[in-house]
Amino acid sequence: MQPKSLRTLLTFCVLFATVSLHARQETDLPITIQADSATVSELEGTSVYRGNVIIEQGSLRITADEILIESQALRPSTIVAKSIDETTGHARFEQATQGTKGNILAQGELIRYNVNLEKLEISGQASLTQGLDRYEGDNLSYDLPKGLLAVHSKDDADSRINLTINPKPGKP
Template sequence: MKFAKVTAVLLATGFSLLSSLAHALPSDSQQPIHVKADSAEMDDKRGVAIYRGDVIITQGTLKITGDTVTITLNNEGDIDVFTSVGKPAYYEQLPATDKEIVQAYGLTIQYFANTEKIIIQDQAKVIQQGNTFKGEKIVYDTVREIVTAGRGKQGSITSPAPRIDMVIQPKKKAN
């Protein structure tokens, strides 16, 4: 019974923090959190929750999917690192009502709550307002909406791509 209660509190607190830190719609943090997975494991002492098997997590406009999703908490009980691993792992969220959904794909997607950054590694791809960024590693600053693409750590990349591939749409001019 303690496990279920702690897990529910952890999820509610953690995902509310995650969605508010992801600089998204203010209403996202007020939405219910939905987690679907084949299995779940919680380690209270280490502050780690692991979900396995076609994991789908949604809260408002936030959607994260992966084969395995791990949430690691810091000493204060807040989310420290949120890691989704899949073929591919997927992240999407609407940053504002006047913007398009940001989408990210990669074999590993990590969200670092303290820096509000997402790191996508191995077959990484981010689609933001029609622009596409591909590379071994992409760092997405969710607050400033800045994407940096480049090389990943050697030995950790399954599909080496020494060069980045970007498609940047022209700005629409007022007539």
């Protein structure tokens, strides 16, 4: 591998490791929830929040018409946010990141976030913006610790994905 390519690869890995480390540090912060109603089942380890739901923990913010939180050992393990009414907009996931990649803003009709694995799955007019880069498709998955992003279109011939990837500042 060329020295410049190795340096670029190492920089890329350090950036994504920084994003993951920042997210892990925030899991010990308190969670605040605002909603019109809530149904909590301690026995099943689930809670459902309905009506203009806003969940925040540190720099993480998730908004949707309805949010389901599944817990294990009294800690959130999966968060499912969905848009029920098209007029209210999409479910949204926002998280500040450390490093130069930029903050994450994801939206779609349905967002599933695996808290333990730090993986996002977005479906239905899915989009993800990080810094100046933008990814759009019908379905999108993002593994934050690995920096692995997959974007898929619908199966019909007219559906395509759209990507905007900006050059990184630095020496040529």
